Each structure stands twice: as structure tokens, then as C-alpha cells.
Amino acid sequence: MKFSWLSNWRFSLLPGLSVTGMIILIRLLGWLQPLEWKALDYHLRLRPAEATDSRITLIAITEDDIQTTLNHPISDEDLSALIETLQTYEPRVIGIDIFRDRPVREGYQRLVQTLQSFDNIIGIYRVGTNTTVPPPSALPEEQIGFADAIIDNDGFLRRSLLGRSDEQNNYRFSLTIRLAIRYLADDGLQLDNGVRDPETMRFGTTEIPRFRSNVGGYVRTDQGGNQTLINFRAGPEPFERITYKTLMSGQVDPDLLRDRIVLIGYTAASVKDFVSSGAIAGVNPSLVPGMDAQAHAVSQILSAVYEDRAFLQTLPDGVEYTLIFISGLVGLTLAQWRRRPLVHFLVIAMIGGAGVLLSYGLILTSWWVPTMPMMAVFLVNAAFLYPFYQAQAQLRSQLENRQALINQTYNTIHNGPLQTLAQMISTWPVEQPAPDALRTELHRLNHELREIYETMQQESLLPTGQLVLGGHQALDLQMPLDELLREAYHITLERHRDFFEPLLKIVAFEPMDDSQLSVDQKRGLGRFLEEALINVHKYAKDTTRLTIDCRQQEGYNTIKIIDNGQGMKPENSAKLASAGGYGTRQAQQLARSLHGTFSRTDVNPKGVCCELRWSIRQAWWRR
DSSP states (O other), X not given: OOOOTTTTHHHHTHHXXXXXXXXXXXXXXXXXXXXXXXXXXXXXXXXXXXXXEEEEEEEXXXXXXXXXXXXXXXXXXXXXXXXXXXXXXXXXXXXXXXXOSSOOSSOHHHHHHHHHHOSSEEEEEBOOXXXXXXXXXXXXXXXXXXXXXXXXXXXXXXXXXXXXXXXXXXXXXXXXXXXXXXXXXXXXXXXXXXXXXXXXXXXXXXXXXXXXXXXXXXXXXXXOSEEEXXXXXXXXXXXXXXXXXXXXXXXXXXXXXXXXXXXXXXXXXXTOOEEEESSSTTSOSEEEEHHHHHHHHHHHHXXXXXXXXXXXXXXXXXXXXXXXXXXXXXHHHHHTSOOOXXXXXXXXXXXXXXXXXXXXXXXXXXXXXXXXXXXXXXXXXXXXSHHHHHHHHHHHHHHHHHHHHHHHHHHHHIIIIIHHHHHHHHHSOTTSOOGGGHHHHHHHHHHHHHHHHHHHHHHHHSXXXXXXXXXXXXXXXXXXXXXXXXXXXXXXXXXXXXXXTTSEXXXXXXXXXXXXXXXXXXXXXXXXXXXXHHXXXXXXXXXXXXXXXXXXXXXXXXXEEEEOSOOOOHHHHHHHHHTOOHHHHHHHHHHHHTTEEEXXXXXXXXXXXEEEEEEXXXXXXXX
């Protein structure tokens, strides 16, 4: 008997495929998004530090500046002075990441004049559906960009909104794009539509990949406007940073400002101009000044244009789910690999570690792969299903050993008694009559001996909760005991119809308490009834009446088989009671396992009563 992996597919494939399908369904429902986002942040944060971007400098208004020099919000007078000071260093573009939709204390006219004097200043506004903040009125359309941020459901920033339509259906650009447009224009690069994707933005040959609803670990996410994933610049010091006080005191290296993008913004905790990011090294997971987030978004565009630094790239949906499915198959195969638990879990740890390192290596090349669902389906299949598959393998081994024993036993019978019996039948002279139908009985015995092999083989292939009686009919041992006995009764009588059909049969199968019986005990009771009926057929000569009484009464379960045949001679009855044949010994062993009694007694005026009786209260004492 062979149990190949494919032929036993329900046990080999179905559990693992079910787990794989469940993980895929969980991902399709979006329940793995938070884990995949965290994994992305963690890997981005662990990357080796990149060189500081020499094209961007941050002017930070700190808490110390507010407490000692400035008030909050910074007045128009102080903001004008700051911009005018910066212009002396000849920056290429200045981004003011501070809302200025109305005058703030003194200096408003000076600020208006300053803003209108330079074409390299970019101001901000907000066009969000919840809150709208107008731009500085002194700046033209091409010198303003919205500062709306897209925050994921876990409160963290991972995407940059580059463009969108406002409520009047006018298309607007973000501060990020305005800064990039102004900076790249000096090198002859203009903003245009993409070539591969006409809906995206392009500078020269560099297209900014558009965010899609199901990109990477995202599931059915709003892709409104023109969004892109932010490939944050790695390292604790991605940009040069100068405080307001340092700048205004003149203690600044001019090269840190000349021909650069200069971003002005708050870093003071009291202002609360922060976003959460888990991907920026040094301060994570924590709050990051909004100015820093803008710098990362601009930096990735400039770095892609000038150095071919990659944007975050993802695989097509079909490829991602194929990788998840393959990971499940690897775990499934490993779970069925018959090795000691220690070796097994060491292999799991090695493969899991290699998978994590591979995903980290891919992040270093800016590829985001579905690490979390791949690891989840691999670990569940390889680790949690391992005991199940090992139990199945052990069961298959036991069945194979059982089949080998059956084959060996049958071969012994076949090469010994069966050959002798066959020789007796074949050499019996045809012309010589067989006394008392001996020839027929010999043929029947030959058939029954050969049938034993097929019956034992069939039962060994069935689940443990099955009983196979003669005729290869299988009974479910989960059925109530009275129904099981009734079925065993009918099957046995059908096998020997010629004998039992003429008899007067008095039958009672009443409900019995089998709640404490094991499967093996119920199997034994079915075989006990079969053996008792066969004994009637073999030994109860001149029988005309058969009584079967199976019932629960006065705290006991009782099975009685009574015939009115010739019965047994006293000396044979005593001998059978003391020593007993195989069937008797099996009945006595069953009675002991039930903590009951078995008896075979004569009935007046003639006949035999075979009875098995056990207490319902003690049925839970099992071997």
C-alpha cells in the first residue's frame, strides 16, 4: 500500500492551501496593511546613510528662536527680514513652509514688497476638503503650492501629493512640485506629462511613478490626485540645517545657501507643525517637522533627475500574489519534510532569516516586495502545520506497517492451511459423496479464509472510526450503539441467509448509553455480536428460534444472543468456559475493558445464551 503525496492530496495539500488562501484573502481585505507599512518603514530606516543632499538646506525656526527672538507666529516684519537676508546668499529657490494668508502684526507692506520683488519665492496654501487656507495674496499662481499631506490610516506619512484639482476643478501643484519646477528650470528641464504613463509627471526623461490603489502593501486606497510614494533619504543628516538665529547673526557658510533650494519652516515643538514618519533615521518612530517631509519629497525628485536614484518600485499585483502562493508552497513542503523538530525549526529560522535579508536587500535597491504576507504564509504552513503533517506521516507509516503485517499473515495462511485446504478440495474424488455436505463446507471455508485478507485490507485503509464486517460493508462507529448493533446483525444474517432466513427471530435493539465508550470498544461490541451469530450458525444444530436482546436496563447495558439449538455437551461447555477459543478470549477481554462480565450458558430445555453485560456508571474506566 503506497501513500504518495499526490494521491493523498486531501491531507498533503488541502490544509496548506487553505492557510495560503486565507492569508491571501486577509491581504485582499486590507488587514495586513498596517504590518506591511511598518515593515516598509523599518527597512527604510535601517538603510545605510546616504550623502547629505547638497541641493537643499533647511532654515529651522526653533523653540529657542521663538522664546528669545521671535514670537509665534513670526511677524511679517521678521519674515521679510529673513527672506531678504537669504536672498543675499543667492539661493536658487526659497520655499516658505509657513502659512501667511493674512497680515501678522507689523511689517505687512514690507512683506508684500519683498514677495513681489523676487520670482524665486514659493509660498504655501491648503486646498484640502476639510480646511482651506488661502495663499499669500502677493504671490502669483506660479509661485504658490499647496502643502496638503496624505496620512495613512495608522497616522504615518508615506506618500507625497504632487497635484490635484481644487473645488473649482482647477488643477493645482504642490509645494514639492513648485520647488522642483523652479530649481530644474535653471538647467533647462521643464515639467511635462509622462511618456510611459501620460497621467504622471515628467522632468526630462525622469517620470515620477504614480501611486495606484493596490500598489505595494496598499489595498483599495484612494489614489485621487497625482500621488507618489516617498523614498525617504536614508541617514540621520539627509539635509543641511541652519537655525534662524545662526542665519540672522551672519555665522553661515555661503556655500550652504548659494544655488540651493532653501526651505523655511518651524521645528519648535510648541508650533506643532509635524507629521509622523517611521522611515526617517534618528528620530523614529516619531514626529518629523513638516519642512523635513517636504525636503524628502523634493529631494527624491531631484535625485532621480540628476543621479538616477530610484523611486520606490513595486511588483504587479499578479506577481505579488504569485510570490505569496510560492511562499505558502515552500512552507507546506517543509512541513511535510520528516525531520526532528529541532532540525525542522532551525531550517525554518534559516529560511525565514534569509527571506527577511532578501527583502531588506531589495529595499536597498528601492524594491518593495510583500514581505509580511510571504513570511506569514510561510511560517504558518511550515511551523504551525508541522505537527499535523507529522501526525499524518506517522499514521501513514503505521498503516503501511499494518498492511505489511496483514500481507505477511495472509501469506503464511495462504502458503500453509489454504494450500492444504485447496489440495483437499481438488483431490476429493468427484464420484465420492461428501457426508453431511462436507464438500460445500470446505468450499465455504476456503472462500471465507481468502475473504479475511480483503476485509482486513479494506479496514486498514479506512479511517479509524470505521468497522468492516464480512461482505466488505463499512459501518460508522460514530452512530448510536443500538443502530450499530442492528446494522451488524443485518449484515451477518445476510451473509448466511440460507441458515437464518427460516428461523423465527425475536429482535430488540433499544437505545443504550454509549457516551463513555471508546471507538475501539464500540468496534469490539460490533464484532462480538457478529461472532455470536456466526457461532449460532456453526454450532447450534436444529435451531428454529433466535432471540437478540440489546438494551439498557437498571444501570447496565446488556447484549444477549439466545438460540434453541442442541447446545453444548457439559464437558465441552466447562472446557470452553475455562480455556475458550479465540472468540471466547476476545469476548472476555472486551468484558474486562468494559469492567463487565461475559457468559455462555445452556438454556432449558435446550439452547445457549451468550451474554455481555457492563455497568453504565463504570464505562469510563478504559484501558
